[in-house]
Amino acid sequence: MALEHASGDKRFKILEVHMKKHQFRHDALIEILHKAQELFGYLEDDLLLFVSYKLKLPPSRVYGVATFYHFFTLKPKGEHTCVVCMGTACYVKGADKVIGAVQEHLKIKAGETTADNNVSLLTARCIGACGIAPAVVYDGSVTPRQSPESALEHINKWVAK
Amino acid sequence: MILNDLVQIKTKELAARKKVTLRCCMAAGCMSSDAKGVKEQLENAVAQAGLENDVEVRGVGCMKLCCEGPLVQADPQNSLYIKVTPENAPAIIAALHGGTANIPQADPDAAFFKNQLGIVLANSGVIDPERIESYITVGGYEALHEVLREMTPRDVVETMVGSGLRGRGGAGFPTGLKWGTVAKSPGAKKYIICNADEGDPGAFMDRSVLESDPHSVLEGMAIAAYAVGADQGFIYVRAEYPLAISRLQLAIKQAKQLGVLGSGIFESPFNFTVDLRIGAGAFVCGEETALMASVEGKRGTPRPRPPFPAESGLYGCPTLINNVETFANVPPIYRNGAEWFAGIGTEKSKGTKVFALAGNIKNTGLIEVPMGTPLRTIVQEMGGGAPGGAEIKAVQTGGPSGGCIPAQHLDTPVDYESLGKLGSIMGSGGMIVMDDSTNMVDVARFFMEFCMDESCGKCIPCRAGTVQMHNLLEKILKRKATRRDLEKLEELCDMVKNTSLCGLGQTAPNPTMSTLRFFRNEYEALLQPDKYGPGGNGDTNRQPAAEAK
Amino acid sequence: MSFLDLDEFLIDLVDLVDIVYSPVVDMKDYPGSVDVCLIEGAICNEDNLELLHKIRQRTKVLVSFGDCAVTANVPAIRNQLGLGNTESVLQRAYIENAQDNPCLPKADGIVPQLLERVMPVHEVVHVEHFLPGCPPPAAHIKALVSQMLSGVKPNLEGKQIKFG
Amino acid sequence: MAAKTLTIDGKSITAEEGATVLQVAEEAGIKIPTLCHLEGIYDVGACRLCLVEVVGVPKLLPACATKVAEGMEINTDSERLRKYRRMTLELLFAERNHVCAVCVSNGHCELQTMAYSLGMDHVRYEYLFPKWGVDTTQRLFGMDHNRCILCTRCVRVCWHIEGAGTKNVSGRGTKSHIITDLNMPWGESVSCTQCGKCVQACPTGALFHKGSTAGEMERDRGKLEFLVTAREKHQWVVAV
Structure with missing residues (x-):
């Protein structure tokens, strides 16, 4: 069943080429999951099954690895992502207040996506941008010295659209 | 590729030098404040002024004063512009051409810069990390040449032992000893791993090194590989560092093209290839056995040691694991000699250490100081103290595995042993300054929550113990805990420290234990009387039993 | 009930102790200056809590008696539903599963409020000794009580401990 | 093979090189508590109950994963070790919902037996009361995550004795749990051979034969050893 996708969706082909580049080696599992997530946005069951079939690994192993690492997500993300860095430097400079404000505003908790699938709110353990704390990553771009106000301003731009 | 080729590249680069260099910081911190736009506009402005032959606009790595970015330095004018915008x-x-631009400047001769001693960061903010030629100009890959042509692997290990370098990843294990063990381990296939899974929240030294001087790490790995007899290396780098990853990929490609990586390097029989492995977000993968599991594409759970990776590591082969900063120290040691390196620092801690200075402090950024520099020099002189006239309360080192050093111990020299005596650790180099508004119990809770979330779940003390300790800290913060709860917390700290499988669990209690040691009054102020405790009769005015004894 | 399994030991016991309070002793209030209290059951509602506090104040030695007291056991399964489970528990018991006349029990001052969370006894007050078991076997009860009567510090080990 | 001499709890012992401290102690009649260890499958050193003191080594070492060495002086029992072991058990009991009174394994449970032998008469830590489910979709067996202690014995027998790789651990930290295939209901698993080895391996009541009620679930560990001996040594030791 997982193979049927390969004929329909081009992205499966691209993924398979990537696996071939790694000679379908078991130790390339994490690299391949990175690629899969890059292509599909998240790792749904069929995709994981496809990977396990192609790499000849038990599905439980693939699932175990995919759920071990923070970076992989098994649920679709919203159109926009807001990642609040919760590293120590950001925390002592008020990242908790930033995330608190965003949570309250969007009425979701960290790790969740708004009901309209517009914004996903995530936290990071430290993005290494401590010099410009507190930092927030809006749709992949790191933004320095955020406050509850500036964060809400940014997010409202997405909501308004 | 022979030495002459290196010299030629260097000569050509030097000859092409222009009268003025504008160095633009292109590290992640400044990039987030549009450093790219700044560089582009500077290039435009140079073109418009017709100064292409006189002025070089060079994208460089971290220029260290991250809080004031984007940074641009003009040489030889020695003007350091801060918070630069493209306009x-x-x-x-x-x-x-003389005169002053109405743009804020920082003093490049201020204590923040003057007290630094660049070994690891010598090239950071100076060379263009995206051009291997720029690295070669400052003597890059000459040490590798020297090692491959003039030294036996045994000499290389001995030099490392003589330098006194200790692992910069946290524990401070003597690097030479580690190299020697891997070199002696029998096995046809051996591996080198560079641990670039900088997971401590509040630490960004390794990121800066990789973004600013990736070739120094590659060269260090190649020298180590020759010393221990490995031909394959991996760099395990966090997915959260996209810029570091792309610069490393570029650096590996350039090094291969030039023949300083690959087969028959410098026309010697030595082969060495380096592959990148991108982490996927797991703090525990900083632990070496977990990291190896992850490199093998598995769940990043640690396993008991022994056997140590030096005997049985990646795919069961002898494996050398060092962190980024350790490898970056390697080329300068072979370029300048073990005695030179051993002459820097203290008796037991040689060389320098890079710290990421952050938190409630005026100058946040990257610093490299000789081992033994007093904390006070770092946070007061270089860091400029807490902003807004607040008092510094504590300095946190070692991240979730470290401790909080209170203000009364600021004169402590920064070296492995002194920090250990205070219940903290050197760690990888995160240094978070906390001012008097910081609640130390909350700091302990913050780190415990971190360890709880990052526990891999394999061993019971760490998996279940961190949850209980976290809940007890929350209970204390909510003013619902009694003295009995505090006793339980301390007992758990001891148990989790002594029984956990890997370093994560073994050090998870450190922030709590160190704040308990130095800021116990803050905990006690939050405790409630134990009305129904041992001997309790419900009387709130009664002294708790522990005190009555 | 398991206490009654003590059989003839009960007769010896009567000579040695005064039973001043129990579900089958006709006493309205818990008396003062009690030497030993064997406490059964988990702490589920406001009444349990109030009585337990009173018992702790008026008793020298508390023994957590049986799995419900020691671990909160089956009554605590409702804790898995999270905080605020009291509503749904009552709903399920008195409305959904009611055979006839479904209604929530309500009488101020008579029907005690459920606590948010069911707790073992020692989570609320200090407890001197523990005797788990569902029920605690008579032999274990005898061992513990004998130790207390003879003045040695009770200490049950290995085969004398039993859960479930 | 070279012999090593060492002492365990003051007793002089000669052991084969490559043997673990646990094996050697067992042969000498010294019982070291274990939970994640199971004869026939490789050790992971995860439960930390078998930690022992080795003179001259600052850290405690897991007996199951530590090889004997010449001159080792090992203590398997001390005030400190007993305290840690008891705390480990308390943490386990508080972590999930171990309600012995209604458990299929009541009376045949290794966790319960361990609690008795280590004198754990109550748990001082607050019970976490997590919400875990029970998977009864499989025709023959059931899995109650409330009783799982994450020893991963089932995962290891499934990988290394049966070879199917049906079971694994998902997630991490306290949220880790045992999965079948892609975290699907056990009954829908494609890879499961329904061999039941995982059920034989489980130390608690987490894995059980369907239809067994409180206290009925007994295990036959001998079957696992029989299989391993048969596969590895080509010796079929059938109990007579």
Whole structure:
């Protein structure tokens, strides 16, 4: 069943080429999951099954690895992502207040996506941008010295659209 | 590729030098404040002024004063512009001919810069990390040449032992000893791993090194590989560092093209290839056995040691694991000699250490100081103290595995042993300054929550113990805990420290234990009387039993 | 009930102790200056809590008696539903599963409020000794009580401990 | 093979090189508590109950994963070790919902037996009361995550004795749990051979034969050893 996708969706082909580049080696599992997530946005069951079939690994192993690492997500993300860095430097400079404000505003908790699938709110353990704390990553771009106000301003731009 | 080729590249680069260099910081911190736009506009402004032959606009790595970015330095004028915007570009170019640009500047001779000693960061903010030629100009890959042509692997290990370098990843294990063990381990296939899974929240030294001087790490790995007899290396780098990853990929490609990586390096029989492995977000993968599991594409759970990776590591082969900063120290040691390196620092801690200075402090950024520099020099002189006239309360080192050093111990020299005595650790180099508004119990809770979330779940003390300790800390913070709860917390700290499988669990209690040691009064102030405790009769005025004894 | 399994030991016991309070002793209030209290059951509602506090104040030695007291056991399964489970528990018991006349029991001052969370006894007050078991076997009860009567510090080990 | 001499709890012992401290102690009649260890499958050193003191080594070492060495002086029992072992058990009991009174394994449970032998008469830590489910979709067996202690014995027998790789651990930290295939209901698993080895391996009541009620679930560990001996040594030791 997982193979049927390969004929329909081009992205499966691209993924398979990537696996071939790694000679379908078991130790390339994490690299391949990175690629899969890059292509599909998240790792749904069929995709994981496809990977396990192609790499000849038990599905439980693939699932175990995919759920071990923070970076992989098994649920679709919203159109926009807001990642609040919760590293120590950001925390002592008020990242908790930033995330608190965003949570309250969007009425979701960290790790969740708004009901309209517009914004996903995530936290990071430290993005290494401590010099410009507190930092927030809006749709992949790191933004320095955020406050509850500036964060809400940014997010409202997405909501308004 | 032979030495002559290196020399030629260097000569050509030096000959092409222009009168003025504008160095633009292109590290992740400044990039987030549009450093790219600044550089582009500077290039435009140079072109418009017709100064292409006189002025070089060079993208460089971290220029260290991250809080004031984007940074641009003009040489030989020695002007350091801060918080530069793309619109400032024409003014900066205009000011090259005398006069002053109306742009904020920092003093490049201030204590923040003057007290630094660059070994690891010597090239950071100076060379263009995206051009291997730029690295070669400052003597890059000459040490590798020297090692491959003039030294036996045994000599290489001995030099490392003589330098006294200790692992910069946290524990401070002597690097030479580690190299020697891997070199002696029998096995046809051996591996080198560079641990670039910088997971401590509040630490960004390794990121900066990789973004600013990736070739020094590659060269260090190649020298280590020769010393221990490995031909394959991996760099395990966090997915959260996209810029570091792309610069490393570029650096590996350039090094391969030039023949300083690959087969028959410098026309010797030595082969060495390096592959990148991108982490996927798991703090525990900083632990070496977990990291190896992850490199093998598995769940990043640690396993008991022994056997140590030096005997049985990646795919069961002898494996050398060092962190980024350790490898970056390697080329300078072989370029300048073990005695030179051993002459820097203290008796037991040689060389320098890079710290990421952050938190409630005026100058946040990257510093490299000789081992033994007093904490006070770092946070007061270089860091400029807490902003807004607040008092510094504590300095946290070692991240979730470290401790909080209170203000009364600021004169402690920074070296492995002194920090250990205070219940903290050197760690990888995160240094978070906390001012008097910080609640130390909350700090302990913050780190415990971190360890709880990052526990891999394999061993019981760490998996279940961190949850209980976290809940007890929350209970204390909510003013619902009694003295009995505090006793339980301390007992758990001891148990989790002594029984956990890997370093994560073994050090998870450190922030709690160190705040309990130095800020116990803050905990006690939150405790409630134990009305129904041992001997309790419900009387709130009664002294708790522990005190009555 | 398991206490009654003590059989003839009960007769010896009567000579040695005065039973001053129990579900089958006709006493309205818990008396003062009690030497030993064997406490059964988990702490589920406001009444349990109030009585337990009173018992702790008026008793020298508390023994957590049986799995419900020691671990909160089956009554605590409702804790898995999270905080605020009291509503749904009552709903399920008195409305959904009611055979006839479904209604929530309500009488101020008579029907005690459920606590948010069911707790073992020692989570609320200090407890001197523990005797788990569902029920605690008579032999274990005898061992513990004998130790207390003879003045040695009770200490049950290995085969004398039993859960479930 | 070279012999090593060492002492365990003051007793002089000669052991084969490559043997673990646990094996050697067992042969000498010294019982070291274990939970994640199971004869026939490789050790992971995860439960930390078998930690022992080795003179001259600052850290405690897991007996199951530590090889004997010449001159080792090992203590398997001390005030400190007993305290840690008891705390480990308390943490386990508080972590999930171990309600012995209604458990299929009541009376045949290794966790319960361990609690008795280590004198754990109550748990001082607050019970976490997590919400875990029970998977009864499989025709023959059931899995109650409330009783799982994450020893991963089932995962290891499934991988290394049966070879199917049906079971694994998902997630991490306290949220880790045992999965079948892609975290699907056990009954829908494609890879499961329904061999039941995982059920034989489980130390608690987490894995059980369907239809067994409180206290009925007994295990036959001998079957696992029989299989391993048969596969590895080609010796079929059938109990007579």
